[in-house]
Amino acid sequence: MPNHTSSYNNNPLDPEEFRRQGHMIIDFLADYYHDVEKYPVQSQVEPGYLRKCLPKSTPHNPEPIETILQDVQEHIVPGLTHWQSPNFFAYFQCTTATKLETIVVDWLGQMLELPKSFLFSGNGGGVLQGTACEAVLCTIVAARDQMLSQIGRENLIKLVVYASDQTHCAIQKAAQIAGIHPMNFRAIKTSKSTSYALSPDSLRAQICEDVDAGLVPLFLCATVGTTPTAAIDPLESLCAVAKDYGMWVHVDAAYAGSAYICPEFRHFIDGVEGANSFSLNAHKWFLTSLDCCCLWVKDPSALIKSLSTNPEFLRNKASDSKQVVDYKDWQITLTRRFRSLKLWFVLRSYGVANLRSFMRNHVKMANHFEGLVAMDKRFEIVVPTNFAMVCFRILPSALSERVYKNGKLDIVSEEHANEANRKLLESINISGCVFMTHAVVEGVYVIRFAVGATLVEERHVITAWKVVQEHANVMLSTYKPRALLV
Amino acid sequence: MPNHTSSYNNNPLDPEEFRRQGHMIIDFLADYYHDVEKYPVQSQVEPGYLRKCLPKSTPHNPEPIETILQDVQEHIVPGLTHWQSPNFFAYFQCTTATKLETIVVDWLGQMLELPKSFLFSGNGGGVLQGTACEAVLCTIVAARDQMLSQIGRENLIKLVVYASDQTHCAIQKAAQIAGIHPMNFRAIKTSKSTSYALSPDSLRAQICEDVDAGLVPLFLCATVGTTPTAAIDPLESLCAVAKDYGMWVHVDAAYAGSAYICPEFRHFIDGVEGANSFSLNAHKWFLTSLDCCCLWVKDPSALIKSLSTNPEFLRNKASDSKQVVDYKDWQITLTRRFRSLKLWFVLRSYGVANLRSFMRNHVKMANHFEGLVAMDKRFEIVVPTNFAMVCFRILPSALSERVYKNGKLDIVSEEHANEANRKLLESINISGCVFMTHAVVEGVYVIRFAVGATLVEERHVITAWKVVQEHANVMLSTYKPRALLV
Numbered sequence: 001m002p003n004h005t006s007s008y009n010n011n012p013l014d015p016e017e018f019r020r021q022g023h024m025i026i027d028f029l030a031d032y033y034h035d036v037e038k039y040p041v042q043s044q045v046e047p048g049y050l051r052k053c054l055p056k057s058t059p060h061n062p063e064p065i066e067t068i069l070q071d072v073q074e075h076i077v078p079g080l081t082h083w084q085s086p087n088f089f090a091y092f093q094c095t096t097a098t099k100l101e102t103i104v105v106d107w108l109g110q111m112l113e114l115p116k117s118f119l120f121s122g123n124g125g126g127v128l129q130g131t132a133c134e135a136v137l138c139t140i141v142a143a144r145d146q147m148l149s150q151i152g153r154e155n156l157i158k159l160v161v162y163a164s165d166q167t168h169c170a171i172q173k174a175a176q177i178a179g180i181h182p183m184n185f186r187a188i189k190t191s192k193s194t195s196y197a198l199s200p201d202s203l204r205a206q207i208c209e210d211v212d213a214g215l216v217p218l219f220l221c222a223t224v225g226t227t228p229t230a231a232i233d234p235l236e237s238l239c240a241v242a243k244d245y246g247m248w249v250h251v252d253a254a255y256a257g258s259a260y261i262c263p264e265f266r267h268f269i270d271g272v273e274g275a276n277s278f279s280l281n282a283h284k285w286f287l288t289s290l291d292c293c294c295l296w297v298k299d300p301s302a303l304i305k306s307l308s309t310n311p312e313f314l315r316n317k318a319s320d321s322k323q324v325v326d327y328k329d330w331q332i333t334l335t336r337r338f339r340s341l342k343l344w345f346v347l348r349s350y351g352v353a354n355l356r357s358f359m360r361n362h363v364k365m366a367n368h369f370e371g372l373v374a375m376d377k378r379f380e381i382v383v384p385t386n387f388a389m390v391c392f393r394i395l396p397s398a399l400s401e402r403v404y405k406n407g408k409l410d411i412v413s414e415e416h417a418n419e420a421n422r423k424l425l426e427s428i429n430i431s432g433c434v435f436m437t438h439a440v441v442e443g444v445y446v447i448r449f450a451v452g453a454t455l456v457e458e459r460h461v462i463t464a465w466k467v468v469q470e471h472a473n474v475m476l477s478t479y480k481p482r483a484l485l486v
Numbered sequence: 487m488p489n490h491t492s493s494y495n496n497n498p499l500d501p502e503e504f505r506r507q508g509h510m511i512i513d514f515l516a517d518y519y520h521d522v523e524k525y526p527v528q529s530q531v532e533p534g535y536l537r538k539c540l541p542k543s544t545p546h547n548p549e550p551i552e553t554i555l556q557d558v559q560e561h562i563v564p565g566l567t568h569w570q571s572p573n574f575f576a577y578f579q580c581t582t583a584t585k586l587e588t589i590v591v592d593w594l595g596q597m598l599e600l601p602k603s604f605l606f607s608g609n610g611g612g613v614l615q616g617t618a619c620e621a622v623l624c625t626i627v628a629a630r631d632q633m634l635s636q637i638g639r640e641n642l643i644k645l646v647v648y649a650s651d652q653t654h655c656a657i658q659k660a661a662q663i664a665g666i667h668p669m670n671f672r673a674i675k676t677s678k679s680t681s682y683a684l685s686p687d688s689l690r691a692q693i694c695e696d697v698d699a700g701l702v703p704l705f706l707c708a709t710v711g712t713t714p715t716a717a718i719d720p721l722e723s724l725c726a727v728a729k730d731y732g733m734w735v736h737v738d739a740a741y742a743g744s745a746y747i748c749p750e751f752r753h754f755i756d757g758v759e760g761a762n763s764f765s766l767n768a769h770k771w772f773l774t775s776l777d778c779c780c781l782w783v784k785d786p787s788a789l790i791k792s793l794s795t796n797p798e799f800l801r802n803k804a805s806d807s808k809q810v811v812d813y814k815d816w817q818i819t820l821t822r823r824f825r826s827l828k829l830w831f832v833l834r835s836y837g838v839a840n841l842r843s844f845m846r847n848h849v850k851m852a853n854h855f856e857g858l859v860a861m862d863k864r865f866e867i868v869v870p871t872n873f874a875m876v877c878f879r880i881l882p883s884a885l886s887e888r889v890y891k892n893g894k895l896d897i898v899s900e901e902h903a904n905e906a907n908r909k910l911l912e913s914i915n916i917s918g919c920v921f922m923t924h925a926v927v928e929g930v931y932v933i934r935f936a937v938g939a940t941l942v943e944e945r946h947v948i949t950a951w952k953v954v955q956e957h958a959n960v961m962l963s964t965y966k967p968r969a970l971l972v
Binding site: 029084085154169177 | 630
C-alpha cells in the first residue's frame, strides 16, 4: 500500500484524510449502537484469546484504517462487556481493554528496546496512565511503602527524594502528595558544564550529606530529555550511585522517550536496566491524543502492594499474580479509560518505519532552525540541541552594540539580556504568527523552539525564524536597557 | 424545538441521530484542521470574556447541536491557544478550557442547589477531574497538610480517616497513597437497621476510642448513594460530629449525585453546607463519557497549598488568587484534558428539563422492576430501593421449600442462600442476555440491578426480570444444597 505510506508520512492530519477516516469511525460507532442489543452483554471469550489473534509486535509499515477497524470488529468487540447495552444493569471491569493494554505496552517496550525485565514477558510489565504526574506518584508511593516496611512507618518523615533542578515539577508535586516532607525534596543544581544534566558526583555528595543528617535516601528521578533544555541525565552512572543506597530509580522520558524508537537515539538510555521504572508520554510526541502516559516497572508487585485495597485476595493469589493483570492496582484510579485502543491505532496505522521517520523529520527541522540561528551573529544557541528542541537567545553583545552606538554604555548585563529576550518572546507570541515558550537556566532566560506539532512542515520552521528576526529587528532598533530609562 | 426535545428524551443515543451529529462534528474538526494556520496561535482574548458570552445557567430546554457548534466556533475557538497549529513550537496552558470549566462547574453546582460557598461566586469553586479516586485523594492531602501545619509533620502517623464499611474502596486507596497509616483507616460497621447508612453514634464512638488512644481524627467521607446498595449517609448529623473534632468532611455522591438535580431527591443532601467538599461522577449517570468527576470545595486555597509546587508565586498573588484559577494546583496532574467541553455539550444539548426526566425515567423503571420482584414470593427486596438500583435475592425459604419436598431438610442456612444466589447470578450473566452484579452486605449475598444505561427502555427491564425468573426456575428445580451432596 505505497499510497498509505506516503500519505501518512507527509501529513498524517491531512484534513480530507481526517474527514474520511473520521466519518468511517462514526459509522462504525453508529452501527455498533444499532447492533449493541445483539451482542452477549458479558464477554464470552477465553482468557488470553486476544494475544493469539494479534501480531507479536508493531508492524513495520502502516496498515490501512479499514484493516484495523476490521480487527476491532472481529477480535476486540467479542471480548468486550458491553457497558452501552440496554441490557447492562451492573458496573464491572472491561477485560478486553486490559488484554489489549498488556499487548500494546509490550509492543512499545520492544520498539524502545527496553530490557526484558520491564516487559510482561520478563516478569515486569507496563500500564497506560493519564500523565507523568500519576506515573511518578505511583512509583514514589511504591518505593515509600517498600522502604517503610523495612524501617518502620514512623520514619516517613526521614525519606528523601532526589532529582535535578531541571526536573519537571511533577516530581516534587508527586512527592508532596505521597507525604514526603516538603523539606526533603532535593533539586540538585546542574550547570552548563554538563549541559544541565545531573552529575553523579553532585548526587552522591548530596546523599552523603543527607545520610549524615540521619535522613534516608528513597527515590531518584532521572530525566532523559528535560523540559527546559532537553538535557539528558546519565543513567548508567546515576543508577550506580542509587544502587549503593538501595534507592528506587525512575526514568522520566516524558518528552524524548518517543525518539528512542530510533536506533541512533537509543544509546541515551543505555543503563536503563539499572532503573526500577520508566515512563514516556505518548501524548507528547507520539501522535496519541491526550492523555496517555506509558509506565513500565520491573516489579509490578511493589506497585500492587501499595495501590491495592484488597491485600487478602492478593495473598491468596500471589503465586499466579503474574498471569492475572488487574490494572486498578497499578495506578491511582480504579475506573479506567480504554487508552490502549488509541495507542494501538497509532502503532498500526503508522508502523515502526513511519513513526521513526516522523521523529527524524522533526529532529531535522530543529537542526535546520538551529543552523539559521547560528548564522545570525546577534543570537546564540544556549545549549547543544537535543532531539527537536532548540534553546536560543539574543546575545548581550547584540544589545551592548546598540547601546554603544547611542554613545552611552558598551556592556549590557545578563539581567538586561534577560529582559530583552523576554520582551522579544512576548512580542513574537502576541503577534499570533507563531508560539514559543521560554526557560530560565542558571539565571539565563532562553527561548525554547520545540518542533513537535503533527502538521508542522519545513516552511513553518523557516517562517518562524523570519518572524523571530523581524521582531528582533524592531526590538533592537528601539532598544534601551531599563536602567538607562530611570 | 419540540422535535429535539422528544428525540433526546426518548433515545439520546439513537444510532441515526448519533451518526448525523457525529458526522457534523467530524466535519467541524476537519474544517478546523484545514483552517488552523489562519488562527493566531496564541489566544488573543481578554480575561473573563467567555463568561460574558455565555448564559448564566444551564438552559432548561435542549438546544440543537447546530447552535452549540456555532457557539464553539464563535466563542470557544477564539479563546484557544492552538496546540495543533503547525506554528505552535511551545508547551503551554489552554486558558479557554479553564474559563469554560469555571462556568460549567458553577452551572452544575446551581442545578444541584449546592450552597453558594461551594461556587466561585461564593469564594469556593469546582474542578473537573478524572475519577472520584483523584478527587478524594486531593481532598485528603489538603486536609492532611492543613492538620500537619498545626500539629507538626511528625504526627502524620497519628491521622485517622473515617468512612462506613459500605464506602467505595477508592477512599481507602486514597488514604494509603496520601501516606495515612494503613491501620488508621476506619471502615465503620453499618447494619440493616439503618439501611446501611453510617450512624453518627457509631462514628462518634469510634472517634472517641481513637482520641483516647492518642490518635488524631482527620477526615470523614460520607457517601450519599453507596456502591453496594445506594445507602445514604445522614449528612447533617455526621457533619455535626465531625465539626466537634475539626475534621474535614468530603461528600461522595459519585453515583447518586446526578439525581440531586431533581427537587424531589435534593433533600438527601440537606446538611451539605457543613461539609468541606462534594464530588459527583458525571460519567456515571449524567450522560458524559469517561472520565469526568466534578469536585467542589469551599476552600480552594487548602487544595492549592498542598498541590501547588510554586508557593512563592502564590505568596505574591495571595490577595487576588480568587480571580486567577490555575487548575493544575487543584488536582494531581499538571496536564489537563478539555473535559468541560463535553459536560457543556451535555448540559446544553439536553437542558435541565430533559436531564431531570432522564433520571426520573430510570428511577421509574427501577421501581417497576422492584414491583415485579416483590410479586414473586421466592424473592425479597433486601434493602429499600434508592434511586435506580434494586437489591434483591432468592429467599432462603424458597430453597428450603425445595429441599423439604425432597424430604430431607426444611431449613436452608444463609450460607446456602448465598451460594444459590451466586449461582443464579452466574448463570444469568453467562447467558449474555443481561448483565448484573452483586454485593455482600452483613454476610448476605445480594444481586444488584442498576438501571443506568443510556439506551435502556421499559422493555429491557421487563425482559431482564423474565430472564431472572427463567434462570431461577431452572436453578431451583435442580437445587441441592452443597452440604447434602457431600
